[in-house]
Amino acid sequence: MRREFSAGGVLVRRMRGSWWLAAIRPGGRPEGVWALPKGNIGPGESPQATAVREVAEETGVESVSTGKLGDVRYVYSWGGERIFKIVSFYLLRYRRGRIGDLPEQFRHEVEEVRWLPLEEAPRLLSYKGEREMAEKALAVLNGEAL
Numbered sequence: 464m465r466r467e468f469s470a471g472g473v474l475v476r477r478m479r480g481s482w483w484l485a486a487i488r489p490g491g492r493p494e495g496v497w498a499l500p501k502g503n504i505g506p507g508e509s510p511q512a513t514a515v516r517e518v519a520e521e522t523g524v525e526s527v528s529t530g531k532l533g534d535v536r537y538v539y540s541w542g543g544e545r546i547f548k549i550v551s552f553y554l555l556r557y558r559r560g561r562i563g564d565l566p567e568q569f570r571h572e573v574e575e576v577r578w579l580p581l582e583e584a585p586r587l588l589s590y591k592g593e594r595e596m597a598e599k600a601l602a603v604l605n606g607e608a609l
Contacts, residue, residue, distance in 0.1 A: 470513035471501025476557035482581035523564035526555035535592030
């Protein structure tokens with residue numbers, strides 16, 4: 464079975480006294496499908512650098528990593544081939560930028576970007592592993608041990 468390695472970010476920002484999370488609706492997905500930004504690790508690139516890069520490409524926002532949250536593992540099929548994938552997720556803090564202000568070359572990848580209340584993210588995100596990463600981010604930000 465082929466293996467793939469990706470990295471992504473739980474990008475958070477404090478606004479109006481609450482924590483918010485940047486979520487994307489990937490291109491070609493129906494309304495209501497919300498995911499975390501992520502992508503393949505480039506040659507010679509660290510997973511953490513990949514997470515920061517992918518978040519910028521898919522949300523339009525610059526961020527800084529505060530550390531790894533964990534890994535999500537799953538198997539999917541593509542063109543009749545089964546692929547084992549590991550995605551490393553990092554907690555990223557907003558630095559600057561405007562959400563949805565995507566570089567032109569990445570607009571085909573993302574249909575929509577928005578801030579979601581972090582407390583509601585475990586209910587709003589579409590994929591189980593990503594919901595768990597949002598829960599871990601909330602725990603870290605609330606000062607709880609993982």
